[in-house]
Amino acid sequence: MKPPVDIAPADGKLGMLLVGLGAVSTTVIAGVHAVRKKLAPPVGSLTELGTIRLGKRTEGRSPRIRELFDLPSLDDIVFGGWDIFEEDCYAAARTAGVLEHDLLDQVRLDLESVKPMPAVFDRQYVKRLDGPNVKKGKSKKDLAEQVTADIRAFKQRHNCSRLVMVWCGSTEIYMKEGAVHQSIESLEKGLEQNDPAIPPSMVYAYAAIKEGIPYANGAPNLSADVPALMNLAASTKSPIAGKDLKTGQTLIKTIIAPGLKARLLGVKGWYSTNILGNRDGEVLDDPDSFKAKEETKKSVLDYIFQPKLYPGLYDDLTHVVRINYYPPRGDNKEGWDNIDIFGWLGYPMQLKINFLCRDSILAAPIVLDTALFLDLAKRAGMSGIQEWLSFYFKSPMHAPGLYPEHDLFIQLMKLKNTLRYLKGEELITHLGLEYYD
Ligand SMILES: NC(=O)c1ccc[n+]([C@@H]2O[C@H](COP(=O)([O-])OP(=O)(O)OC[C@H]3O[C@@H](n4cnc5c(N)ncnc54)[C@H](O)[C@@H]3O)[C@@H](O)[C@H]2O)c1
Numbered sequence: 501m502k503p504p505v506d507i508a509p510a511d512g513k514l515g516m517l518l519v520g521l522g523a524v525s526t527t528v529i530a531g532v533h534a535v536r537k538k539l540a541p542p543v544g545s546l547t548e549l550g551t552i553r554l555g556k557r558t559e560g561r562s563p564r565i566r567e568l569f570d571l572p573s574l575d576d577i578v579f580g581g582w583d584i585f586e587e588d589c590y591a592a593a594r595t596a597g598v599l600e601h602d603l604l605d606q607v608r609l610d611l612e613s614v615k616p617m618p619a620v621f622d623r624q625y626v627k628r629l630d631g632p633n634v635k636k637g638k639s640k641k642d643l644a645e646q647v648t649a650d651i652r653a654f655k656q657r658h659n660c661s662r663l664v665m666v667w668c669g670s671t672e673i674y675m676k677e678g679a680v681h682q683s684i685e686s687l688e689k690g691l692e693q694n695d696p697a698i699p700p701s702m703v704y705a706y707a708a709i710k711e712g713i714p715y716a717n718g719a720p721n722l723s724a725d726v727p728a729l730m731n732l733a734a735s736t737k738s739p740i741a742g743k744d745l746k747t748g749q750t751l752i753k754t755i756i757a758p759g760l761k762a763r764l765l766g767v768k769g770w771y772s773t774n775i776l777g778n779r780d781g782e783v784l785d786d787p788d789s790f791k792a793k794e795e796t797k798k799s800v801l802d803y804i805f806q807p808k809l810y811p812g813l814y815d816d817l818t819h820v821v822r823i824n825y826y827p828p829r830g831d832n833k834e835g836w837d838n839i840d841i842f843g844w845l846g847y848p849m850q851l852k853i854n855f856l857c858r859d860s861i862l863a864a865p866i867v868l869d870t871a872l873f874l875d876l877a878k879r880a881g882m883s884g885i886q887e888w889l890s891f892y893f894k895s896p897m898h899a900p901g902l903y904p905e906h907d908l909f910i911q912l913m914k915l916k917n918t919l920r921y922l923k924g925e926e927l928i929t930h931l932g933l934e935y936y937d
Pocket residue numbers: 519520521522523524525582583584585596619620621622626629631667668669670671672700701718719720744745746747748778779780783858859860862863
């Protein structure tokens with residue numbers, strides 16, 4: 501066994517700051533309170549239900565992840581957040597329409613105590629939304645300082661020993677990395693000069709990372725995924741993760757595609773379409789916001805299938821992704837996939853998937869896990885991109901020069917091996933020759 505990494509204890513309260521108190525955030529907050537009160541089980545969460553095998557298969561050691569690590573108890577999490585709407589978390593959860601009123605009423609007081617702080621917001625970046633609860637400032641630098649003041653006041657008011665921030669705000673318009681994002685100096689100058697290449701999500705990310713707070717991005721927008729903020733994260737020792745929570749259709753895609761690839765079955769086409777009627781769907785109805793989403797959704801198959809390594813099987817693949825805003829469905833999305841595959845001697849076959857999913861029900865445990873694992877990373881002295889959390893994201897952040905890993909099963913192996921490494925346990929290679937010596 502290697503020596504374990506020094507991990508500071510999870511003493512005191514962990515403040516979980518969520519940017520955007522919409523469908524995902526309110527489902528996380530209401531869910532954590534419901535689990536605390538034993539009203540419902542934390543299904544889908546590795547930190548709550550997951551186990552990890554240690555040592556050889558013959559040793560029978562598979563503790564719960566929560567037992568192996570000193571993770572904060574759900575009772576020690578305090579929630580806060582920002583939104584452009586003034587309604588408290590209870591009212592916002594009712595608006596989102598994900599959870600039943602009966603359940604929400606049982607955690608009503610807990611939810612009502614979470615009131616959104618005024619947001620950094622600009623319609624230029626989310627065209628379909630507008631709201632009254634918005635900060636005013638002379639410059640983006642000034643707005644970042646106001647977020648920093650909010651963070652510090654929250655920490656003090658709730659007596660938190662540690663904080664973590666997750667962007668659960670709307671998808672901003674598609675933007676590419678530019679000159680202002682290259683260094684901390686250029687970014688800070690851009691903040692002072694109101695550079696249009698700095699969207700609100702980047703202002704929050706800057707404020708959090710500057711404070712040394714772990715930051716995750718649940719949406720596809722750039723946010724912390726630029727050299728300036730990665731360098732800042734290294735100097736302030738902030739672990740960061742993103743982008744875009746891997747739920748719904750992309751989750752299924754990264755489960756099915758590695759299976760087809762493992763059997764070297766060819767794929768000619770993958771047509772994905774879905775309907776959803778929540779506010780996220782409304783925002784994504786704007787082509788500029790959809791473009792950001794489309795980029796993260798479409799890259800997945802290229803990396804899993806590796807068409808350059810397998811010409812003839814995957815290099816002629818047509819991949820189409822559509823999202824249609826359809827209000828009657830609310831948060832209950834319906835996705836259809838038609839996959840045109842071919843087998844031995846090139847004979848064609850088809851696979852049809854119809855997933856009637858609940859987006860925020862799939863997203864909530866990811867937000868909880870990401871927050872708890874980022875807090876663990878911070879306590880273990882890890883900083884910068886946490887590639888081992890790729891498991892949770894559609895477009896995993898990665899070091900320059902590396903390609904992102906999208907295969908869910910490789911991602912899980914990476915996550916669990918990182919946990920083993922932190923504890924000084926042997927990494928599991930699945931070689932297993934010793935069982936047959
Ligand atoms: N629901 C899912 O399963 C899922 C999956 C992957 C990614 N996402 C992404 O997560 C994000 C949240 O999804 P949702 O379903 O909760 O959407 P939502 O529309 O219900 O909630 C987003 C909230 O963010 C607020 N907001 C927007 N800009 C803000 C800003 N600058 N500051 C503070 N608040 C702001 C909005 O007012 C809204 O209340 C979206 O970007 C979505 O694309 C969601």
